[in-house]
Amino acid sequence: MASLRDLPVDEFIDALSVPCCYISQDGTVLLWNTHAEVLFGWERDEVLHQPLPVVRQLDHALETWSPLLLQYPFSTTAMTPFQHKDGSVIYATAYLQSFSLEGIYGYFLAFLPKGFGPLISTEQFNLLHHFQEMIKQSTHYLATNAKGEIVDINPSLCRLLDATEQQLIGREWFELIHDSSEQDGISRNVLKSLATNRIWNGEMPISCKQHESEPCWLNLTVVPIVSEKNEVIQYTAFGFDVSEKKRLEKEVQFLAYQNELTGLYNKKGFLRRYDSILRQIDEREGLLHIALFDIDRFKIINESFGSRVGNELLIQIKERALHLIPESALLFHPTGGLFGVMFFEESKEEVFQVLRHLQHELQRPFRIYHHSIMVSISIGCVFYPSSTSSLEELYTRAESALFKGKQIGVGTIQFVTKDMDAAFSRQIHIEKAMYRALEEKHFYLEYQPKYELATDRLIGFEALLRWHHDELGQIPPSEFIPLAEEMALIVPINNWVILEATKQLKAWKAEFDQPLSMAINISPNQFRSDSFLNTLRNIKQQLQLDPADIILEITESLVMQQTDEIIERMEQIKRLNYRLSIDDFGTGFSSLQYLKSFPVDELKIDKVFLDDWMASKSHLLDVIVHLGKSLNLHVVAEGVEDEEMLAHLKSTDCDSFQGYLYARPASPSAIEQLLRSLKNSPDA
Ligand code: C2E
Ligand code: CA
Ligand code: CA
Numbered sequence: 001m002a003s004l005r006d007l008p009v010d011e012f013i014d015a016l017s018v019p020c021c022y023i024s025q026d027g028t029v030l031l032w033n034t035h036a037e038v039l040f041g042w043e044r045d046e047v048l049h050q051p052l053p054v055v056r057q058l059d060h061a062l063e064t065w066s067p068l069l070l071q072y073p074f075s076t077t078a079m080t081p082f083q084h085k086d087g088s089v090i091y092a093t094a095y096l097q098s099f100s101l102e103g104i105y106g107y108f109l110a111f112l113p114k115g116f117g118p119l120i121s122t123e124q125f126n127l128l129h130h131f132q133e134m135i136k137q138s139t140h141y142l143a144t145n146a147k148g149e150i151v152d153i154n155p156s157l158c159r160l161l162d163a164t165e166q167q168l169i170g171r172e173w174f175e176l177i178h179d180s181s182e183q184d185g186i187s188r189n190v191l192k193s194l195a196t197n198r199i200w201n202g203e204m205p206i207s208c209k210q211h212e213s214e215p216c217w218l219n220l221t222v223v224p225i226v227s228e229k230n231e232v233i234q235y236t237a238f239g240f241d242v243s244e245k246k247r248l249e250k251e252v253q254f255l256a257y258q259n260e261l262t263g264l265y266n267k268k269g270f271l272r273r274y275d276s277i278l279r280q281i282d283e284r285e286g287l288l289h290i291a292l293f294d295i296d297r298f299k300i301i302n303e304s305f306g307s308r309v310g311n312e313l314l315i316q317i318k319e320r321a322l323h324l325i326p327e328s329a330l331l332f333h334p335t336g337g338l339f340g341v342m343f344f345e346e347s348k349e350e351v352f353q354v355l356r357h358l359q360h361e362l363q364r365p366f367r368i369y370h371h372s373i374m375v376s377i378s379i380g381c382v383f384y385p386s387s388t389s390s391l392e393e394l395y396t397r398a399e400s401a402l403f404k405g406k407q408i409g410v411g412t413i414q415f416v417t418k419d420m421d422a423a424f425s426r427q428i429h430i431e432k433a434m435y436r437a438l439e440e441k442h443f444y445l446e447y448q449p450k451y452e453l454a455t456d457r458l459i460g461f462e463a464l465l466r467w468h469h470d471e472l473g474q475i476p477p478s479e480f481i482p483l484a485e486e487m488a489l490i491v492p493i494n495n496w497v498i499l500e501a502t503k504q505l506k507a508w509k510a511e512f513d514q515p516l517s518m519a520i521n522i523s524p525n526q527f528r529s530d531s532f533l534n535t536l537r538n539i540k541q542q543l544q545l546d547p548a549d550i551i552l553e554i555t556e557s558l559v560m561q562q563t564d565e566i567i568e569r570m571e572q573i574k575r576l577n578y579r580l581s582i583d584d585f586g587t588g589f590s591s592l593q594y595l596k597s598f599p600v601d602e603l604k605i606d607k608v609f610l611d612d613w614m615a616s617k618s619h620l621l622d623v624i625v626h627l628g629k630s631l632n633l634h635v636v637a638e639g640v641e642d643e644e645m646l647a648h649l650k651s652t653d654c655d656s657f658q659g660y661l662y663a664r665p666a667s668p669s670a671i672e673q674l675l676r677s678l679k680n681s682p683d684a
Pocket of ligand 3: 583584604606638
């Protein structure tokens with residue numbers, strides 16, 4: 001058998017029981033064995049010096065193989081379709097090896113067709129062994145008996161393991177896996193895959209003596225050898241060293257997963273590295289706290305002192321924080337002025353003490369170059385076990401607690417409370433349900449009538465989105481719209497709203513023959529979306545409605561951004577003849593100066609100004625009405641709930657109003673009833 005190696009190459013590959021061939025770099029067949037003839041139907045003479053016929057897109061395949069084989073001397077493809085001479089498809093695993101033969105550099109290919117494993121005979125097994133002999137030359141090789149005890153191992157693997165063949169024979173193969181806690185899991189995985197796929201390929205960490213702490217990584221292919229009775233006789237594994245590739249990968253990962261400045265895990269790195277931490281905590285019935293702490297107004301520090309100072313501040317914060325947290329805790333650095341600490345095992349009280357101390361210490365002055373800088377720190381903290389199931393969710397909750405605290409004031413420590421916890425669970429529930437709600441058409445519209453102040457005449461409606469959820473009941477738009485906005489679901493939802501509301505308006509105008517308008521709320525993301533103008537154009541064309549009857553309500557905060565795109569978009573909308581209204585006017589600090597230059601038609605005064613008038617009879621409301629009128633805008637007051645308010649509005653120049661006093665948002669059928677009664681009443 002040993003003499004096999006001494007055979008001329010073409011005789012050698014014929015002796016292999018495996019279909020195989022040797023091709024040059026450009027895909028020309030140089031050797032083709034008899035098993036390949038049988039498997040693919042092509043005789044040797046037909047294929048020699050021709051392009052390899054069994055691979056459908058040979059050029060493409062060669063392009064894939066060549067960089068692969070430059071990197072690794074040996075490579076396998078998963079079950080791949082190859083072509084038989086008669087046109088049928090043959091699935092096989094291909095083993096590729098770069099090879100230099102008589103000065104010609106090329107590829108050696110062996111094919112293990114589907115079902116090859118169980119079909120193998122003892123004789124074939126012996127021959128396959130020769131194939132392995134060859135593989136033994138250049139790669140690591142190992143064979144075990146059915147029980148997993150090593151029966152054969154090649155010198156290069158012995159060298160890698162720094163042990164002699166005698167020391168290794170008889171040992172269980174999985175003892176070679178680095179990190180004994182991984183041995184069970186990995187070997188179970190391999191066996192499971194072998195039972196179904198008959199082949200396993202993957203990267204395996206092997207303990208090697210060179211460096212105790214770091215494993216050596218082998219790309220391993222394991223094939224079971226099966227008897228005629230379909231019993232596994234042996235497992236053979238061959239592989240090559242990919243440690244260097246692994247090391248590079250790790251380095252690249254580290255760059256993507258660490259904060260460049262402090263070297264701490266960033267958010268991505270933290271979430272990835274501790275992905276399975278909750279499971280471990282559950283198993284140990286342990287505790288976990290995640291705190292996020294933020295340098296309040298870090299951006300301003302950066303802008304006023306420059307980023308050199310800002311960066312130095314972050315480094316000093318890291319140094320200080322590392323001294324203040326327990327040794328077992330982990331400091332990470334998601335981004336900018338935001339840091340995080342993960343505490344293991346400490347009780348809530350202990351964590352609170354640490355955080356208070358941390359906050360106190362970080363608020364002492366920092367000496368940076370010739371500046372003395374003091375910062376205030378806000379902290380949000382979340383505790384596990386809670387109703388979360390993932391680390392990412394937990395992180396998000398800590399983040400929300402932090403923001404919630406910041407709303408109360410800077411320099412706070414905010415724990416996620418039971419209420420917040422419940423709110424989060426609800427939020428997640430709602431988010432999941434929203435996709436279905438859109439598909440299954442669970443959204444519907446209500447319409448709130450709008451009246452002219454001078455005459456009390458009904459002049460139009462505002463369309464308001466509603467969602468009834470089977471379990472959660474009615475979900476208010478103020479709750480689900482911000483979520484939809486975050487999830488980018490707002491665009492399809494709102495496109496549906498526009499279409500539905502405009503169709504409704506057209507139907508009512510036709511039936512009741514009255515001048516009526518329809519106000520539709522447009523979310524900022526929808527306003528900015530590429531499809532928005534098209535939707536408006538389509539509606540204009542298809543429905544043959546006058547766009548002047550449609551009022552698009554946009555928020556003051558959107559207008560305030562006054563970027564060129566937004567102004568341009570407003571102008572495009574005006575060119576289509578739609579009307580534009582600024583909703584919740586007065587809550588967003590618009591500068592009066594630029595209101596003048598915007599192409600808007602209407603101001604909708606927020607209810608807070610009506611409430612304010614009711615409470616203190618202040619002039620603010622009158623001033624805003626006056627302002628709107630002086631800019632020649634239509635002015636609407638919303639949220640009129642009582643007679644006294646209405647009477648006062650009538651004394652101003654305000655044009656129209658909306659409110660529970662006259663009508664709440666109502667279903668289309670209720671609105672139809674209202675329209676019918678108005679038509680029939682004598683003073684209509
Ligand atoms: P908004 O645009 O300011 O809508 C007015 C809200 O005030 C509506 O609440 C309405 O029911 C309520 N309202 C009307 N009159 C009175 C009154 O006299 N007293 C009181 N207390 N409230 C009154 P709703 O329907 O819950 O909508 C809340 C917000 O949800 C809306 O505020 C709007 O920002 C958003 N929204 C509703 N529908 C849509 C939609 O189709 N698309 C988008 N993007 N947002 C929508
Ligand atoms: Ca509105
Ligand atoms: Ca409003």
